Amino acid sequence: MRVLAAMSGGVDSAVAAARLVEAGHDVTGVHLALSANPQSFRTGARGCCTIEDSRDARRAADVLGIPFYVWDLAERFRADVVEDFVAEYAAGRTPNPCLRCNEKIKFAAVLDRALALGFDAVGTGHYARVLDGPRGRELHRAADPEKDQSYVLGVLTATQLEHALFPLGDTVKADVRDEAERRGLAVARKPDSHDICFIADGDTAGFLRDRLGSEPGEVVDTAGAVVGTHDGTYGFTIGQRKGLRIGTPAADGKPRYVLDISPVDRRVTVGPREALAVDAVTGVAPRWCGAPPPASSRLSCLAQFRAHGTPVEAVATVSDAGVVDVAFAAPQQGVAPGQAIVLYDGARVVGSATIDTTGSAVSA
Structure with missing residues (x-):
C-alpha cells in the first residue's frame, strides 16, 4: 500500500513510520505545521509544533530513507481546533482539543488530501488498534493501558478506520524507545509532548485571557451568597478545587469545588464535593x-x-x-x-x- 506517515517529530511517530516501511509499504512522511508562529526550540515549549520537532521528523525520515514533506495546516488548525477551544471555554464548557484535532485535522484534512493524492492509508503513532470485525474495521484499545489513546480517537468513523494504520497498538512505550535506539533514530529518548500543543507555556488561563479579555464576575455558593470574585468564567472547569479566589470559608470548613459555570451572568457556583x-x-x-x-x-x-x-x-x-x-x-x-x-x-x-x-x- 501507499501510506502517508504522519511524523510529529517524536519517538512514537518515527517508530510507527519505521514499522510501516519494514512491512513493505510505500511510505511517505509528512509533518503537519499547525502553528503560524512556532517556538524555535522545545525549551519552554510543551507541545509538538516547534521548528525543532519538524527537523527531528525530517531527520527520522532521512534515516528511514523515505520522502518527506511539511504540510502547512496552520489556518485549518486555527479555525477548527484553536477557535473552537476558545469558543467552548467562553461558553462555559470544557473541550478536548486532541479529539477535535483528530477529527478535523489528522483524519479529515490530512486523510482527505492523502486519498486525493493516491495514498491508500494514513499511519500515525497513536496507541490504539484497528481490527477486522464481523461488520468491518473496528477501533480497539491499545495493548498498553498506560498509553492507550483510543479515547481521543473515538471520533473516527467507519470510513476513516478503513484508511487508518496504528502500528504501535500492540506495543508498550518502553519497547518503542528501545526499538528507536536499535534503528538509530535520534528521537529515541526525546521527552513526550504533553498538555495542549498550541499553548506553549502551559498557561491555559493566560492564553484564554489574551483572547477573551477580562470579564470579571462573582463566585457564589449554592445559596447564592457571594464568596469571591473572578476575572473570567473561562478560568474555571467543573470540579476545580484550587485557584477559586474564595475569601469566605465554608461553614463546615471543607474544601469547595466548582459546580456550575454561567458565562451569561459571569457567575461561578461553588459547593461541596458531593454536589x-x-x-x-x-x-x-x-x-x-x-x-x-x-x-x-x-x-x-x-x-x-x-x-x-x-x-x-x-x-x-x-x-x-x-x-x-x-x-x-x-x-x-x-x-x-x-x-x-x-x-x-x-x-x-x-x-x-x-x-x-x-x-x-x-x-x-
Missing part, C-alpha cells in the same frame, strides 16, 4: 466507529469521559434526533459539558458524543 455527583449525561453530535446503533436502542456499555479516566458501567440510549442519553451505574464526579464521552463494548470503541447536559445525583 459534583452526576447520574447521567446527554451527548450530542455522536460519531460511531462502525455502523450506527438503531434509533431508540439501548446499549449496555462502558463509558469514559477523560482521556485516561477509568471506564464506568453505563447504559446508552440512542434517539433518532442525534442525541445519546447515558446513565451511569454509579454516580460520577467531575463530568462537564463540552467533554467527550466515549462508549466501549469491552475493548472496542462503539462511538463518542459531546456532553451537552449532566444530571446531578445529589441536589445542590
Whole structure:
C-alpha cells in the first residue's frame, strides 16, 4: 500500500513510520505545521509544533530513507481546533482539543488530501488498534493501558478506520524507545509532548485571557451568597478545587469545588464535593466507529469521559434526533459539558458524543 506517515517529530511517530516501511509499504512522511508562529526550540515549549520537532521528523525520515514533506495546516488548525477551544471555554464548557484535532485535522484534512493524492492509508503513532470485525474495521484499545489513546480517537468513523494504520497498538512505550535506539533514530529518548500543543507555556488561563479579555464576575455558593470574585468564567472547569479566589470559608470548613459555570451572568457556583455527583449525561453530535446503533436502542456499555479516566458501567440510549442519553451505574464526579464521552463494548470503541447536559445525583 501507499501510506502517508504522519511524523510529529517524536519517538512514537518515527517508530510507527519505521514499522510501516519494514512491512513493505510505500511510505511517505509528512509533518503537519499547525502553528503560524512556532517556538524555535522545545525549551519552554510543551507541545509538538516547534521548528525543532519538524527537523527531528525530517531527520527520522532521512534515516528511514523515505520522502518527506511539511504540510502547512496552520489556518485549518486555527479555525477548527484553536477557535473552537476558545469558543467552548467562553461558553462555559470544557473541550478536548486532541479529539477535535483528530477529527478535523489528522483524519479529515490530512486523510482527505492523502486519498486525493493516491495514498491508500494514513499511519500515525497513536496507541490504539484497528481490527477486522464481523461488520468491518473496528477501533480497539491499545495493548498498553498506560498509553492507550483510543479515547481521543473515538471520533473516527467507519470510513476513516478503513484508511487508518496504528502500528504501535500492540506495543508498550518502553519497547518503542528501545526499538528507536536499535534503528538509530535520534528521537529515541526525546521527552513526550504533553498538555495542549498550541499553548506553549502551559498557561491555559493566560492564553484564554489574551483572547477573551477580562470579564470579571462573582463566585457564589449554592445559596447564592457571594464568596469571591473572578476575572473570567473561562478560568474555571467543573470540579476545580484550587485557584477559586474564595475569601469566605465554608461553614463546615471543607474544601469547595466548582459546580456550575454561567458565562451569561459571569457567575461561578461553588459547593461541596458531593454536589459534583452526576447520574447521567446527554451527548450530542455522536460519531460511531462502525455502523450506527438503531434509533431508540439501548446499549449496555462502558463509558469514559477523560482521556485516561477509568471506564464506568453505563447504559446508552440512542434517539433518532442525534442525541445519546447515558446513565451511569454509579454516580460520577467531575463530568462537564463540552467533554467527550466515549462508549466501549469491552475493548472496542462503539462511538463518542459531546456532553451537552449532566444530571446531578445529589441536589445542590
